[in-house]
Amino acid sequence: MGLISILWGIVAMVWMVLALIPLVGITNWLLIPFAAIGAIVAAIGMAVTSAGKRGRAKTGLVLNCVVIVVATWRLGLGGGLI
Template identity: 30%
Template sequence: MRTIALILGILSIFGMLLGFIPCLGAFNWINIPFALIGLVVSIVAHGKEDGTSKSNAMAGIIMCSIAMVLGFARLIVGGGIF
């Protein structure tokens, strides 16, 4: 589950970067809910109690949070479309 959290975080960062390309800013309307799902999965994966490292889940939390905040900021600057 922690690996899935990391993969979702990486994909949400790539989606956010795609949304920064001019005229593709509306892609963030798809990426923000995707990053929210990744954030929930990452938090659940981080909360599981066992003795292994939780670095993948923490990286997923950080990447999904960054993708959501910057994607939302991009939507505000672009007026929700551009």
């Protein structure tokens, strides 16, 4: 679960960088739920693994939360359209 959440977070991060381009920002409406699913997978991964092996899941959770925050900020900056 941890590895899946990291890979999900990396894909979301690349998508976020592309969505920072003007006129492509509308894709943030799809990016936020995508990253939220990655954060949920990471949270499940943290719940089912032992205390010593939660590093990957924590990293995936942080990546996805950063993407959600930046994408939300970008939507607010562009008025939700651009």
